[in-house]
Amino acid sequence: MLSAVAENAARKRAELGDVPKKTMNQTMYLVKWAGLGYEHCSWETKKDVNDDKLIAEFHKLNNTFPDEPDMPMEAKEAWLEFRDKLYDPNEPHSYKNGNRLRDYQVEGVNWLASTWYKKQGCILADEMGLGKTVQIVCYIEHIFRVEKVHRPFLVVVPLSTVEHWRREFEGWTDMICCIYHDRQRVWRDVLREYEWYYEDRPHTAEFLKFDVLVTTYDTLIGDFDVISQIPFRVAVVDEAHRLRNQKGRLLECMREISAKGTMQYGFQSRVLMSGTPLQNDLTELWTLLNFIEPFKFPDLDNFQLNFGNMANREQVESLQQMISPYMLRRVKEDVAKDIPAKEETVIDVELTSIQKQYYRAIFEHNHAFLNIGATRNTAPKLMNIQMELRKVCNHPFLLEGVEHRETDRQFKEFSEKGLFENKAPEEQQRLLNEHGYIMTSGKMVLLDKLLPKLKQEGHKILIFSQMVKMLDLISEYCDLRDFRYERLDGRVRGTERQKSIDRFENDPESFIFLLSTRAGGVGINLTAAGM
Structure with missing residues (x-):
């Protein structure tokens, strides 16, 4: 992703997009303003941009090509012996900006990396709040830094979390992350022109600007004709229970992407993230397992015959033993004892x-x-x-x-x-x-x-509802009582969602966050709230 200009006096941020052009004896840059779509781009002079560091990064980006082929997929014999511990949890690796993982997160990255060396897919099923996002970011960074596999990587996420993913990649790695999302196809076409391809190189998968492509479920489906042309080395799906419908379009698209990457490289790392991999029945679990390892879990009927009714302890233990190489599940009370227990x-x-x-x-x-x-x-x-x-x-x-x-x-x-x-x-x-x-x-x-008392005590409150109209009524109530609130539901655009999250997290006057369970119930970190 192209770097952002520091906020100016008007508190606007911009991103450099097009190659500079000469106008009236001065260089002009096409500026994409952060938080706005490509329809709001404008040509600006170097003086107006007023950020030498950003301009240097822009030129570096537009003159950086993959200068050597990736390492062959056949790992060295030492790697084939599977190093279960790539990093020492007692001496965690120092990432960009001095960031370090917690001990259980280091173990999670070790486990993810071991699946790469074993050439198998996996499901990271840690309980919500244990940092699945940063573990995936560091896993991809490990492949990028240690294995010299430079690009491309795909991450498919809910709309509410795209900006969070961008921040994690930019805060923990030196990889180039492209956020591929816009409500209108015409502006996504413009985005690809400036953020995917070099001006003087073929517009093909061999000459991509980005290392990581982060997109949403709907954008993947809508632009599948374009995205499916890229053979990805790693394919990650956040909130992977969205794949549970065997006849769903999202699962169909991901299977084709998986086939494309596997044919190109011999192996594609397929990683699913879900705090709730089993929601209704074992059929949904089989669907996820079949996606990551279609040859290991080929037959639903046989899976249901063995585990469908879970009538005894032996069946449960047998299922746990079967899926343990492919799924990692930790809960807070086991690995993060410093996190307060949830009280209901x-x-x-x-x-x-x-x-x-x-x-x-x-x-x-x-x-x-x-x-x-x-x-x-x-x-x-x-x-x-x-x-x-x-x-x-x-x-x-x-x-x-x-x-x-x-x-x-x-x-x-x-x-x-x-x-x-x-x-x-x-x-x-x-x-x-x-x-x-x-x-x-x-x-x-x-x-x-309750709310006046909680506000007086300095609490911040989350209110969830399955009904958007109920959120409308609570919004009217908040206005009536002069309570500052933020809101996140399906009607809030992607860029505004992250702004609402930031205001709630950082503004001491922001008291209530209203969220629909569908749009706001997945993958969002709201650490400022206590209730």
């Missing part, structure tokens, strides 16, 4: 009277009650009763048409009681919002009691 508190919340009314009406299919004050199109839908009951248990406003109906009813009730007398329209709206957003939901009543 379950609080039972009673439904409010309004929630009880709608719950009973939905459960009993009482259309007469549900249609009061609503048209046929705005009344709550009863096609999926279970989902509608889940909605009303969170907040009745999640039901179709209920927010407008209840707000009108409450406005009339407050007016009749004289609660709006001598109050400005803003105060009237505040009263309605407090009743609507808070008092109609048992969960919101509890939040309204």
